[in-house]
Amino acid sequence: MPTLAVSDVVNVQIVMSPKAAATRNFGALLILGSSSVIDTNERIRQYASLDAVASDFGTTAPEYLAANLFFSQSPQPSLLYIGRWAESASAARLNGGALSVAQQALENFTSITTGSMRITVDGTLKTLSALNFSAAANLNGVASIITTALAGAVCVWNANFSRFEITSPTTGATSTLTYASATGSGTDVSALLGLVTGTASAPVNGIAAETLLSCVTNLAAMSANWYGLQIADTSPTDADLLGVAAFIEGASPSRTFGVTTQGALALDGTSTTDIAYKLKAANYKRTFDQYSSSSPYAAASIFGRAFTVNFQGNNTTITLKFKQEPGVTAESLNETQAAALKAKNCNVFVNYNNDTAIIQEGVMANGYFFDEVHGTDWLQNELQTAVYNVLYTSQTKVPQTDPGINRIVTAIVDRLEQGVANGLIAPGQWNGPDIGALRSGQYLSTGYYVYAPPVSSQSQADREARKAPVIQVAIKLAGAVHFAEIIVNVNR
Numbered sequence: 001m002p003t004l005a006v007s008d009v010v011n012v013q014i015v016m017s018p019k020a021a022a023t024r025n026f027g028a029l030l031i032l033g034s035s036s037v038i039d040t041n042e043r044i045r046q047y048a049s050l051d052a053v054a055s056d057f058g059t060t061a062p063e064y065l066a067a068n069l070f071f072s073q074s075p076q077p078s079l080l081y082i083g084r085w086a087e088s089a090s091a092a093r094l095n096g097g098a099l100s101v102a103q104q105a106l107e108n109f110t111s112i113t114t115g116s117m118r119i120t121v122d123g124t125l126k127t128l129s130a131l132n133f134s135a136a137a138n139l140n141g142v143a144s145i146i147t148t149a150l151a152g153a154v155c156v157w158n159a160n161f162s163r164f165e166i167t168s169p170t171t172g173a174t175s176t177l178t179y180a181s182a183t184g185s186g187t188d189v190s191a192l193l194g195l196v197t198g199t200a201s202a203p204v205n206g207i208a209a210e211t212l213l214s215c216v217t218n219l220a221a222m223s224a225n226w227y228g229l230q231i232a233d234t235s236p237t238d239a240d241l242l243g244v245a246a247f248i249e250g251a252s253p254s255r256t257f258g259v260t261t262q263g264a265l266a267l268d269g270t271s272t273t274d275i276a277y278k279l280k281a282a283n284y285k286r287t288f289d290q291y292s293s294s295s296p297y298a299a300a301s302i303f304g305r306a307f308t309v310n311f312q313g314n315n316t317t318i319t320l321k322f323k324q325e326p327g328v329t330a331e332s333l334n335e336t337q338a339a340a341l342k343a344k345n346c347n348v349f350v351n352y353n354n355d356t357a358i359i360q361e362g363v364m365a366n367g368y369f370f371d372e373v374h375g376t377d378w379l380q381n382e383l384q385t386a387v388y389n390v391l392y393t394s395q396t397k398v399p400q401t402d403p404g405i406n407r408i409v410t411a412i413v414d415r416l417e418q419g420v421a422n423g424l425i426a427p428g429q430w431n432g433p434d435i436g437a438l439r440s441g442q443y444l445s446t447g448y449y450v451y452a453p454p455v456s457s458q459s460q461a462d463r464e465a466r467k468a469p470v471i472q473v474a475i476k477l478a479g480a481v482h483f484a485e486i487i488v489n490v491n492r
Contacts, residue, residue, distance in 0.1 A: 020389040024253065024381045026374060027307035028079045029070055030219065030226035031300065032212075033063040034087035034233055039095070041204040044083045044223055053082065055160050062232040066297035070230075072326040073304030081226050085215040087233065089171035092122075092206045094179070096164040097199035104162065108192060109133040109142050116186030119195070120178040121153045122170050129186055139164075146193070153177075164193045168206065175206030212236050213243040220251055227377075228303045229257045234296045238275045245279060245287040245365075254377045256370075258299030259289040261346070266291045267333070269340035276346035279365035285373060288364045290347040294329035301325040302347065302359065306370060310422075311378045317423040319371050319480035320362025325349045330357035361482065372477055375424040382415040383473070405452050405468055412473065416448040419475065426478035435472045449474040 030044070037056050038045050047053050050064075050071040057064045063082050070080060115131030128149040136142045139157040143164060146155035152169040168175045180195035182188035190196050210218075216229065229248065231241075241259055248257040265274035272281075276289050292298035305323050310316050330351045333341075341348050342360075345367050351357045362370050390411045391398055398404045419425040425447040434440055436451030452471045455463075462469075 015395060017393045017395065020393055021385055023385045024227065025079060025225065026227050026311065026378050026381075027077055027309070028081060028226045029077070029228040029230060029300070029303045029307060030081045030083055031063055031066045031070070031230045031232050032083045032085050032215065032219070033061070033066075033231075034085045035061050035063055036084075036090065037061075037063075038082065038084040039093050039204045040084055040086055040090050040207050041202070042084070044081050044219060044226075047080045047082060048078060053080070057082075062234075062297070065295075066230055066232040066300040069295065069297055069300040069325070069327050070304040073301060073308065074324075074326065075308045077304050077307045079307075081223070083215070083219050085212065085233065086207055086210045087212075087235065089209045090175070090206045091171045092168035092175040092177040093204045094119075094166045094177045094195060095158075095161075095201040095204070096166075096194035097201070098162045099194050100162075103192075103194070104139065106136070106138065109136055109139070109189075112187050112189060112192075114186040115189040116183045117180045117188060117190035117193070117195070118183050119150075119153075119166070119180040119190075120176070121150065121168055122174065122176055126150060126153075127183055129183065131186075131189060142193075164195060166195065171206050172208050173206060177203045177205070179203065211243075212240045213247060216244050216247060220247075220255070224253055227255055228307065229255060230297065230300045230303060231259075232297055232300075238278060241275060242278060242282065245282065245284050248286050249284050251286075254380070255286065256364075256373065256377075257287040258303055259287060260296055260299045261289055261291055262293055262296055266344065266346055267337040267340050269336070269343060271340075274344075276341070276344040276365075280345045280367075282365065284365040285368050286364065288347060288370055289345075290349070291331070291341055292328055292349065293331060295327070298325065298328045298349065301328050301349075302362075302370070305359075306374055309371075309374070311375070311382075311424070312418065312422070314421050315423045317371060317375055317478070319369065319482070320347075320359050321480070321482050322358045322360075323362075324357070325359060369480075371480070375419075375477075379415070379419055379424065379475070382418070383412055386411040386415045400455060400463065400466060400468070402455050405455060405471075408468060409450050409452050409471065412450055412471065413448075416446075416450070416473070416475065420447050423478050425475050428476040430474060430476060432474060435474050438474055444474070444476050447476050447478075 053064050053067040110133050113132045113134050116129045118127045133142055143155045143157040154167045156165050158165050168177055179197045180190035182190055245257055248255050261275050263274050265271040266276045279287055279289055290299045328349050330349050332351050345363050345365050349359050387408055390408055398407055427445050427447045430442050430444050438449045450473050453469045458469055
């Protein structure tokens with residue numbers, strides 16, 4: 001029988017708030033290398049362990065060596081990206097589709113004695129015929145037979161991705177490949193190999209050699225996920241490194257760059273031609289450098305230790321001084337050499353005469369401490385995201401009134417409290433400019449102060465533009481103790 005809807009009497013609607021925007025990960029390092037493991041279309045690949053890096057790159061590639069220093073830190077960082085730099089012209093590549101376990105069964109191939117397919121390599125159509133896989137012992141053997149038939153191009157079986165890959169014998173912009181297809185005679189193997197349209201990834205054409213700076217800018221535009229940058233290549237010149245440092249300095253979102261120098265002139269206090277001196281002279285606050293005679297990628301270890309900080313925890317922030325670098329041999333320096341490095345704001349993992357070795361001083365090229373740059377970058381993103389989410393997740397609006405602005409201030413205070421909890425911010429004497437009711441010399445008992453002027457003080461133009469009044473925040477960094485002086489008075 002017909003009935004009336006309950007909603008005529010009680011109408012309930014569920015309104016879901018938008019999912020809040022996420023904050024950035026300030027523990028993500030990008031290692032940039034020139035190995036051809038990653039093609040120039042994919043460009044960047046994510047890793048969570050050293051084992052995964054070894055599976056792709058082996059254990060001798062520069063990318064692996066740098067990743068090893070990163071993951072060898074204790075506690076261990078959890079996120080790494082590796083990017084591809086086309087230091088020299090690259091070759092075209094066709095990555096086949098991933099084959100299922102059933103599709104990888106060797107009998108699928110060994111039953112074929114008259115296989116065929118066609119593929120265009122560098123503009124030349126190649127027709128492969130009479131492919132006999134009956135004696136192939138594994139899929140590597142199948143790939144070898146294809147390579148022989150291609151007479152120039154190379155086919156390999158990539159077990160990590162369960163796919164066949166074909167690479168052109170040439171490099172540069174004229175290096176090209178197409179999808180494979182059937183010839184119309186013999187037994188078609190193009191689909192069996194996963195090299196056809198709809199299964200294989202789009203063919204990646206070769207590109208001309210690119211500068212290091214061009215590669216970094218491309219990867220910065222491609223992904224905002226990485227925060228630190230390490231070059232796993234010893235060929236860049238000082239000019240290359242300075243160019244990248246200049247880009248990182250002004251890049252948005254914020255990033256950091258680590259440079260390792262093995263040049264002996266870094267130890268010479270009179271030298272003005274080494275990279276450490278040049279970086280300091282440029283006054284870069286987002287680039288740090290480290291001297292290491294044993295490892296060209298030692299800076300990756302500094303990143304590994306710094307990037308284990310969880311800013312959402314309690315008392316989790318650190319200073320890099322006194323920390324270790326597993327896998328990096330500590331330097332034995334005299335006082336003059338150590339003083340030269342310190343004067344150039346160049347970090348070093350160094351031996352002391354009490355059988356210990358430590359990183360010192362943990363600074364950027366301009367003398368700022370790494371942990372303060374790292375921490376304030378986190379705080380900037382936290383405040384930005386928190387205020388954005390107040391506006392974004394509101395079901396109605398944040399009114400342009402004092403109570404409305406207070407909602408924004410409350411979100412800011414919440415993230416500042418997390419800065420206090422993790423150890424970035426602490427109570428202390430404010431020695432900065434006067435802000436609102438805060439005066440220079442006043443003690444900040446909370447470690448921070450937030451000032452939002454009344455909405456009534458806004459100009460009419462700002463009000464009509466729906467801008468919030470300018471909100472000012474003062475914070476006192478907790479800092480860290482790096483040196484101590486003790487005076488002992490003795491009486492007989």
